[in-house]
Amino acid sequence: MTGRFGNAIDNFLIIMVAVAVVLLLVVMLGSRQSPFRQKLSRLLVQNPNTADKRQSLEFNREYYITGERAMRKPNRGKNPPRTVIAVLVQKVDERRRTMDPSGTLKLYNEYYELIFKTRKGDVLHIVTSKKAYIETPFHQQGQLTFQGDRLIRFQYPEGEVTEDEAAFTSMMPAVRRG
Numbered sequence: 689m690t691g692r693f694g695n696a697i698d699n700f701l702i703i704m705v706a707v708a709v710v711l712l713l714v715v716m717l718g719s720r721q722s723p724f725r726q727k728l729s730r731l732l733v734q735n736p737n738t739a740d741k742r743q744s745l746e747f748n749r750e751y752y753i754t755g756e757r758a759m760r761k762p763n764r765g766k767n768p769p770r771t772v773i774a775v776l777v778q779k780v781d782e783r784r785r786t787m788d789p790s791g792t793l794k795l796y797n798e799y800y801e802l803i804f805k806t807r808k809g810d811v812l813h814i815v816t817s818k819k820a821y822i823e824t825p826f827h828q829q830g831q832l833t834f835q836g837d838r839l840i841r842f843q844y845p846e847g848e849v850t851e852d853e854a855a856f857t858s859m860m861p862a863v864r865r866g
Contacts, residue, residue: 774804774832823849
């Protein structure tokens with residue numbers, strides 16, 4: 689009897705260890721935020737032939753000069769406004785200036801974008817008006833309220849920047865109806 693009982697105990701212990709290992713793996717790999725999973729994904733992605741998939745916070749002057757990239761248009765969805773804690777890390781403006789022989793300077797296709805980084809590390813590209821673009825300070829942590837890609841309000845300890853709705857809609861191209 690002791691032979692069969694000993695084998696049964698051994699089999700039971702092997703099964704318990706296997707269950708414990710499976711549970712440990714589920715806990716370690718179950719969350720995207722777990723340090724083990726982040727390190728594992730970095731190890732698996734370290735291929736020198738693949739480009740870094742993170743969004744660069746650097747302003748790409750070549751794209752700005754040549755205009756190869758299509759300008760972002762604001763997302764006019766029906767999403768409710770969202771509020772997050774964020775810091776302004778970059779300002780991007782794209783304008784086409786023309787000057788005629790008389791010296792008259794004209795601006796076309798004015799486009800202003802603020803790039804914020806949230807506490808979670810997300811990068812948000814927010815389309816805004818010239819007024820809000822100028823007034824928004826760098827490196828100020830505050831509450832960013834936005835809807836889609838449009839700025840609604842940015843509150844920081846020293847003040848507040850609120851988007852002027854009339855200025856924002858006037859900078860968008862008119863829609864032809866006919």
